[in-house]
Amino acid sequence: MVMTEVLDKLKALQDILAQKNSVEDSIQNAPKLLSTQEELLSRLKKGYIEKNEQYESVRAHIADLKIQLLDAEAAREKSEKAMDTITTQREYEALDKEIRDAGEREQQIRKDLQKEEHAFQELDENLKHEESLITQQEEELTERKTALAADIDSMTAELDSLTKAEEEVSPGINPETKFKLERIIKSKQGVGIVAIHGNVCTGCHMILPAQFANEVRSGDKIVYCPYCSRILYYVENPGIENEYFNEEDAGSLSDLDDFIEEEDDEDDGEDEEESDDKMDYDE
Ligand SMILES: [Zn+2]
Numbered sequence: 001m002v003m004t005e006v007l008d009k010l011k012a013l014q015d016i017l018a019q020k021n022s023v024e025d026s027i028q029n030a031p032k033l034l035s036t037q038e039e040l041l042s043r044l045k046k047g048y049i050e051k052n053e054q055y056e057s058v059r060a061h062i063a064d065l066k067i068q069l070l071d072a073e074a075a076r077e078k079s080e081k082a083m084d085t086i087t088t089q090r091e092y093e094a095l096d097k098e099i100r101d102a103g104e105r106e107q108q109i110r111k112d113l114q115k116e117e118h119a120f121q122e123l124d125e126n127l128k129h130e131e132s133l134i135t136q137q138e139e140e141l142t143e144r145k146t147a148l149a150a151d152i153d154s155m156t157a158e159l160d161s162l163t164k165a166e167e168e169v170s171p172g173i174n175p176e177t178k179f180k181l182e183r184i185i186k187s188k189q190g191v192g193i194v195a196i197h198g199n200v201c202t203g204c205h206m207i208l209p210a211q212f213a214n215e216v217r218s219g220d221k222i223v224y225c226p227y228c229s230r231i232l233y234y235v236e237n238p239g240i241e242n243e244y245f246n247e248e249d250a251g252s253l254s255d256l257d258d259f260i261e262e263e264d265d266e267d268d269g270e271d272e273e274e275s276d277d278k279m280d281y282d283e
Pocket residue numbers: 201202203204205206225226227228229230
């Protein structure tokens with residue numbers, strides 16, 4: 001196979017592999033999108049359980065206070081009744097003290113009860129609020145999980161079709177070259193094959209030894225940049241210059257504008273390596 005054909009295949013493979021990597025990353029990271037919400041939900045549930053325990057203990061305390069209150073009331077009433085049957089001053093004083101003590105106890109219990117009932121009500125409202133919050137969060141999470149599962153399905157389908165495309169383009173590429181390209185693409189953000197401009201690698205912008213640049217130009221074999229390990233290829237007539245001269249040949253009045261625009265565009269030199277950009281210029 002001619003080297004330019006191999007290089008074209010490698011460029012096509014690069015696009016496919018870069019897309020595959022990005023889809024694989026998205027699939028892998030998808031569950032992380034829910035982790036914040038899952039954490040929030042589990043915090044809410046933990047808080048709810050703790051508050052519910054508090055609620056139960058306040059409720060038990062209230063029931064206990066109510067019994068104590070009944071006891072105190074009964075003690076007071078019993079002493080009050082006994083008042084009718086006493087005969088001596090000493091008996092009166094003893095009973096009077098019993099009644100006052102029971103009354104004080106009653107009052108204290110009523111106070112405690114009021115405080116506890118207030119706390120109970122607050123807890124009850126709190127719990128109801130948190131319950132609805134938990135329900136809402138659970139519903140949202142279920143919805144998002146469903147949506148995410150659908151996303152993952154479609155990403156998996158995309159991955160399958162990319163794998164098919166990879167299988168179609170791979171024949172004719174040396175497996176070792178393919179393996180190297182895969183690794184470069186993973187470590188170099190999806191760009192594993194780049195043009196040289198003059199003696200400069202457009203991937204890492206390092207000036208290459210003349211011998212390397214010559215090897216790239218001769219196009220006899222695959223050459224890797226000694227600095228960034230990317231596969232290098234040579235473009236004889238960079239697209240922009242072609243475009244410019246063609247337009248001048250056509251001799252239209254817009255040539256001057258185009259010329260100025262292109263002169264001002266500092267990125268021109270970098271764009272030549274991208275076949276997409278060339279297509280844009282052709283339009
Ligand atoms: Zn390089």
